[in-house]
Amino acid sequence: xxxxxxxxxxxxxxxxxxxxxxxxxxxxxxxxxxxxxxxxxxxxxxxxxxxxxxxxxxxxxxxxxxxxxxxxxxxxxxxxxxxxxxxxxxxxxxxxxxxxxxxxxxxxxxxxxxxxxxxxxxxxxxxxxxxxxxxxxxxxxxxxxxxxxxxxxxxxxxxxxxxxxxxxxxxxxxxxxxxxxxxxxxxxxxxxxxxxxxxxxxxxxxxxxxxxxxxxxxxxxxxxxxxxxxxxxxxxxxxxxxxxxxxxxxxxxxxxxxxxxxxxxxxxxxxxxxxxxxxxxxxxxxxxxxxxxxxxxxxxxxxxxxxxxxxxxxxxxxxxx
Ligand SMILES: C[S@@+](CC[C@H](N)C(=O)[O-])C[C@H]1O[C@@H](n2cnc3c(N)ncnc32)[C@H](O)[C@@H]1O
Numbered sequence: 001x002x003x004x005x006x007x008x009x010x011x012x013x014x015x016x017x018x019x020x021x022x023x024x025x026x027x028x029x030x031x032x033x034x035x036x037x038x039x040x041x042x043x044x045x046x047x048x049x050x051x052x053x054x055x056x057x058x059x060x061x062x063x064x065x066x067x068x069x070x071x072x073x074x075x076x077x078x079x080x081x082x083x084x085x086x087x088x089x090x091x092x093x094x095x096x097x098x099x100x101x102x103x104x105x106x107x108x109x110x111x112x113x114x115x116x117x118x119x120x121x122x123x124x125x126x127x128x129x130x131x132x133x134x135x136x137x138x139x140x141x142x143x144x145x146x147x148x149x150x151x152x153x154x155x156x157x158x159x160x161x162x163x164x165x166x167x168x169x170x171x172x173x174x175x176x177x178x179x180x181x182x183x184x185x186x187x188x189x190x191x192x193x194x195x196x197x198x199x200x201x202x203x204x205x206x207x208x209x210x211x212x213x214x215x216x217x218x219x220x221x222x223x224x225x226x227x228x229x230x231x232x233x234x235x236x237x238x239x240x241x242x243x244x245x246x247x248x249x250x251x252x253x254x255x256x257x258x259x260x261x262x263x264x265x266x267x268x269x270x271x272x273x274x275x276x277x278x279x280x281x282x283x284x285x286x287x288x289x290x291x292x293x294x295x296x297x298x299x300x301x302x303x304x305x306x307x308x309x310x311x312x313x314x315x316x317x318x319x320x321x
Pocket of ligand 1: 025103129153
């Protein structure tokens with residue numbers, strides 16, 4: 001659970017970084033940020049959500065075939081849970097479903113519970129907390145013999161840099177038992193212009209999502225960011241294979257944040273880095289899985305927008321590397 005004190009510290013530490021100022025992407029998702037992210041998922045330029053949904057819709061029966069009943073389902077950073085419906089509906093035809101969406105955004109969780117309320121066969125319990133805290137909570141509720149299915153969709157894994165993603169997958173594995181599953185969605189590399197447009201749409205919805213982080217600091221921490229003095233920027237970092245979202249200072253300016261007792265001066269064109277979205281090659285996923293103690297059992301790739309659904313099965317400890 002992120003407190004106001006955590007937010008204050010993260011903002012002060014991130015904006016004090018000497019080479020590249022940063023703000024953690026977790027704070028993009030207040031009520032307004034979650035609503036703007038939901039709008040992004042409908043943009044024609046943002047193909048990730050539609051690809052994810054097409055794959056889940058088409059391959060839900062194949063995915064579920066790999067999971068011995070009874071299955072307990074949880075989702076890390078569920079957002080609105082719109083795409084998850086396809087898996088839960090398919091599973092509900094086989095057995096009663098328990099689903100635990102985990103999200104730090106209360107408004108995203110409320111939307112998720114509403115979105116999936118019509119699924120008669122499912123019991124849905126939202127957990128407003130961080131990924132691993134939520135996962136540990138769900139793992140502690142499992143009954144003997146249940147298979148735990150963890151969903152991490154939308155290529156949210158891409159927000160972690162590659163070493164941190166390895167660590168995170170290992171931490172997930174530590175919460176699981178052999179035979180449990182992680183369905184990991186990954187956005188794949190594609191032409192640079194297409195990747196950049198997905199994070200810099202002409203209607204400016206992604207720009208509003210990014211700028212809302214400064215507005216949130218103004219609202220919650222007494223900041224005095226003048227939003228029109230900042231511009232949203234999406235960049236591609238070739239070596240790291242990631243799209244980065246930045247906020248560029250359009251002029252030299254000073255900013256103060258009352259709660260953080262913090263003031264800084266930004267140079268003209270200096271940026272604040274707010275989000276990373278790493279891109280993957282389908283063939284690198286089995287290696288990532290093995291390093292974390294999983295076996296990559298199956299992969300499904302979308303034909304319209306390069307994107308993969310990867311089914312990772314927790315390996316017995318002896319088989320982990
Ligand atoms: C990129 S969105 C993806 C939403 C949804 N899974 C999808 O595929 O469209 C990330 C979601 O994770 C949540 N989130 C971000 N960081 C989180 C964290 N550390 N712990 C829990 N939830 C987090 C956000 O509130 C947001 O709803």
